[in-house]
Amino acid sequence: MTNRLEDVLENSGMAVDIVPVEGELNVGPQHPGSGHMRILVKLNGDIIEDVDLDVGYVHRAVEKLGENRNYMHLIPLVERPAILDSIHMNLGYVMAVEKIINVDVPERAQYLRSFAAEVNRIASHLYGLGILGIFLGHSTAFMWGFGDREVWVHILEMLTGARVTNSYIIPGGVRRDLTPAIIEETKKAITYMRKKLEDWKKIFLYNPTIRARLENVGVMTKEKAIEWGAVGPNLRASGVYYDVRKIEPYAAYPKLDFEIPVYKEGDGYARTMVRFEEVEQSLRMLEQIIKEIPEGNILSDRFFKQIPPTRLKKWWEGYRRIVLPGYYASFRPPKGEAVTRVEAARGELLYYLVSDGSAKPYRLRMVTPSYRLINVMRNLAKGSRFADLVSIYGSLDYFPPEADR
Amino acid sequence: MDILGLLRFYILYPSFFVTVIFPGLVFTLLLLLVTIWFERKAAARVQMRIGPYYASKRLGGILQLVADAVKFVFSEIIIPNEVNPTLYALAPVLMVIASFLPIAVIPLSVIPPSGSVFSIYFKDFYDPDINAGVIAGLFVNYNLLLVLAIESVYPIFVVLLAWSTNNRFAVVGAVRETYLSVSYDVILLMSTLAMALEYHTLDIAKIVSYGIPGIVANPLAAFLFFVAMLMGSSRFPFDISEAETELVIGPYTEYSGFLFVLTMAGSYVGNFIYALVFADVFLWGWYPLSGFPGLVLTVLKAVIVLFFATFMRSVYARYRVDQALRGSWKYLLPLAFASLILGMVVGYVWIR
Numbered sequence: 001m002t003n004r005l006e007d008v009l010e011n012s013g014m015a016v017d018i019v020p021v022e023g024e025l026n027v028g029p030q031h032p033g034s035g036h037m038r039i040l041v042k043l044n045g046d047i048i049e050d051v052d053l054d055v056g057y058v059h060r061a062v063e064k065l066g067e068n069r070n071y072m073h074l075i076p077l078v079e080r081p082a083i084l085d086s087i088h089m090n091l092g093y094v095m096a097v098e099k100i101i102n103v104d105v106p107e108r109a110q111y112l113r114s115f116a117a118e119v120n121r122i123a124s125h126l127y128g129l130g131i132l133g134i135f136l137g138h139s140t141a142f143m144w145g146f147g148d149r150e151v152w153v154h155i156l157e158m159l160t161g162a163r164v165t166n167s168y169i170i171p172g173g174v175r176r177d178l179t180p181a182i183i184e185e186t187k188k189a190i191t192y193m194r195k196k197l198e199d200w201k202k203i204f205l206y207n208p209t210i211r212a213r214l215e216n217v218g219v220m221t222k223e224k225a226i227e228w229g230a231v232g233p234n235l236r237a238s239g240v241y242y243d244v245r246k247i248e249p250y251a252a253y254p255k256l257d258f259e260i261p262v263y264k265e266g267d268g269y270a271r272t273m274v275r276f277e278e279v280e281q282s283l284r285m286l287e288q289i290i291k292e293i294p295e296g297n298i299l300s301d302r303f304f305k306q307i308p309p310t311r312l313k314k315w316w317e318g319y320r321r322i323v324l325p326g327y328y329a330s331f332r333p334p335k336g337e338a339v340t341r342v343e344a345a346r347g348e349l350l351y352y353l354v355s356d357g358s359a360k361p362y363r364l365r366m367v368t369p370s371y372r373l374i375n376v377m378r379n380l381a382k383g384s385r386f387a388d389l390v391s392i393y394g395s396l397d398y399f400p401p402e403a404d405r
Numbered sequence: 406m407d408i409l410g411l412l413r414f415y416i417l418y419p420s421f422f423v424t425v426i427f428p429g430l431v432f433t434l435l436l437l438l439v440t441i442w443f444e445r446k447a448a449a450r451v452q453m454r455i456g457p458y459y460a461s462k463r464l465g466g467i468l469q470l471v472a473d474a475v476k477f478v479f480s481e482i483i484i485p486n487e488v489n490p491t492l493y494a495l496a497p498v499l500m501v502i503a504s505f506l507p508i509a510v511i512p513l514s515v516i517p518p519s520g521s522v523f524s525i526y527f528k529d530f531y532d533p534d535i536n537a538g539v540i541a542g543l544f545v546n547y548n549l550l551l552v553l554a555i556e557s558v559y560p561i562f563v564v565l566l567a568w569s570t571n572n573r574f575a576v577v578g579a580v581r582e583t584y585l586s587v588s589y590d591v592i593l594l595m596s597t598l599a600m601a602l603e604y605h606t607l608d609i610a611k612i613v614s615y616g617i618p619g620i621v622a623n624p625l626a627a628f629l630f631f632v633a634m635l636m637g638s639s640r641f642p643f644d645i646s647e648a649e650t651e652l653v654i655g656p657y658t659e660y661s662g663f664l665f666v667l668t669m670a671g672s673y674v675g676n677f678i679y680a681l682v683f684a685d686v687f688l689w690g691w692y693p694l695s696g697f698p699g700l701v702l703t704v705l706k707a708v709i710v711l712f713f714a715t716f717m718r719s720v721y722a723r724y725r726v727d728q729a730l731r732g733s734w735k736y737l738l739p740l741a742f743a744s745l746i747l748g749m750v751v752g753y754v755w756i757r
Contacts, residue, residue: 213722
């Protein structure tokens with residue numbers, strides 16, 4: 001048809017020259033929609049021909065620094081790449097250390113780890129939804145995301161003493177115990193969040209503009225998702241039932257009753273829906289944890305015994321806090337290596353730790369979920385419209401510092 | 406006539422009063438500040454924030470906008486190396502002029518033969534169609550058409566502005582604006598044409614004085630006009646040419662200081678002009694009143710429409726440019742035809 005139309009136009013002397021409009025746009029790193037990286041976009045008209053994610057703008061050499069610090073000093077460092085998801089970053093690393101020094105973690109500490117992880121997951125998902133909202137121009141979702149996140153950050157602050165970089169989990173247990181005040185606050189927060197999620201659905205999920213921007217945008221089929229190595233909510237939105245909490249349970253997850261939301265559409269809307277439902281599941285888990293958490297110690301006996309009795313009396317009995325025993329100062333674990341996986345808010349987080357018997361790790365390797373999304377985002381952006389770049393970016397919940405490490 | 410009376414005569418002379426004082430330059434400048442203040446305050450209310458507050462706690466932070474304006478006026482205007490400085494500085498000025506000019510021809514109220522401060526100008530602004538004077542900068546019989554014709558020049562200056570700044574984001578934004586302007590202008594014109602057919606006139610004053618508000622006579626056209634107004638003045642959900650996370654600020658990316666204020670003002674002023682037309686044609690304008698109170702009433706209605714349009718920011722995200730184009734050609738254009746037919750039918754049956 002088009003050929004014939006062109007012929008007609010040409011014969012009548014009204015031929016139209018279609019000039020391909022090609023060019024490059026240099027989006028970022030100082031751009032409202034780029035995050036901490038540069039995105040080189042090759043455009044043909046409004047269609048993206050190729051995207052080059054120039055990552056590394058916030059690279060901090062965490063892996064190399066890891067070889068020059070002792071094991072305890074690494075805890076605050078490994079959190080830094082994703083400060084909004086620091087509990088998970090912390091948890092994965094500490095689990096690897098525990099595997100090497102071979103220590104058991106008390107039941108109560110396991111529950112507390114899950115508690116902190118789920119609170120952090122909610123906070124992180126709300127952050128991601130807020131960023132997605134502002135990428136699509138929805139400033140209300142942005143402010144709500146950050147406002148509602150504050151509720152959960154506050155709980156983390158009560159529990160751990162810090163808002164974001166918590167350093168809460170230590171080899172053998174956790175640093176602080178759950179107090180009745182925190183339980184009370186969490187119950188209030190759960191009620192508030194349930195109510196607020198309804199409002200979220202009304203203004204964000206069912207908003208026609210949001211649906212138009214996310215549905216059928218950045219579609220990733222099941223095969224492609226596996227091939228490109230997507231993880232976490234993005235993988236589950238493409239119809240793959242894969243969650244480390246179920247496949248290889250850690251902390252208190254074997255004892256908790258929760259479901260893994262899986263969508264088969266694979267588009268941006270499905271990814272957003274998965275995050276929403278994960279928040280709901282996390283609320284369910286928090287309720288269970290509050291109800292079922294066993295009494296007991298929060299640090300392995302092996303380390304607990306080393307705390308001097310006077311300090312134990314003051315801090316543990318007075319404030320329910322652990323004072324780090326001298327062992328941690330610069331312990332030398334036996335030779336060995338460990339691989340751990342945790343389900344961080346953005347997906348599977350892998351740690352590979354090698355110990356050569358000295359006080360510092362021989363090698364620390366961390367494969368963060370955002371790192372795996374670089375390839376996914378690049379592939380998804382090809383062939384989409386320029387305006388969809390931010391929509392794909394936001395719906396993947398890609399977090400550049402986490403990818404750069 | 407004494408000197409005060411002479412002064413009063415010239416100040417209240419509609420051509421001067423309407424274009425310079427109320428709702429002209431002076432009022433529009435104030436309105437701009439109040440609108441942005443309202444936009445921020447209303448969005449803050451929805452978004453669990455407080456919004457501007459500390460600059461003047463008792464006034465709800467409205468002085469923050471004055472402070473912002475002062476800061477913008479005195480900040481350095483950076484002119485990039487590779488641009489033509491004359492065009493670069495002139496483009497935003499021309500754009501604001503183009504968006505502001507139609508205020509001269511919009512009838513904003515009627516002048517009764519006696520009893521109003523404007524009654525002395527009755528003969529000079531006499532409109533034979535409604536047998537009364539009209540408060541407008543310049544009375545033209547075909548003012549409905551003229552307003553839209555002048556306002557539709559505005560996108561051309563946006564393109565000029567983007568072109569003269571020589572920035573890729575600006576050019577992409579200008580191209581988006583061009584695409585959109587083609588589609589919203591059609592809808593804008595067709596919905597007003599429907600009203601013109603319905604009331605058998607192209608004179609806004611006659612439409613208002615007919616006694617039936619346009620939104621009752623043709624709700625379809627009112628809806629279309631409102632949507633096209635949102636598109637035309639880059640309000641959400643059609644904040645497409647300025648899309649912040651995609652194009653920084655679209656055509657205005659390179660501007661700073663006072664020139665940036667002008668570029669921002671352009672879309673707000675354009676929105677205000679459309680809101681004035683909307684208030685006149687669809688919301689009954691000055692209707693039960695006349696003279697100066699009528700003028701205030703019209704402007705008040707327009708301000709409410711403007712506030713409503715800015716409030717959209719806290720409800721909607723932005724559409725993609727192809728979605729907005731498809732929406733306007735595929736759904737709004739047939740609706741515009743429907744509103745034309747509705748206008749013809751109602752004009753034939755009810756409004757004679």
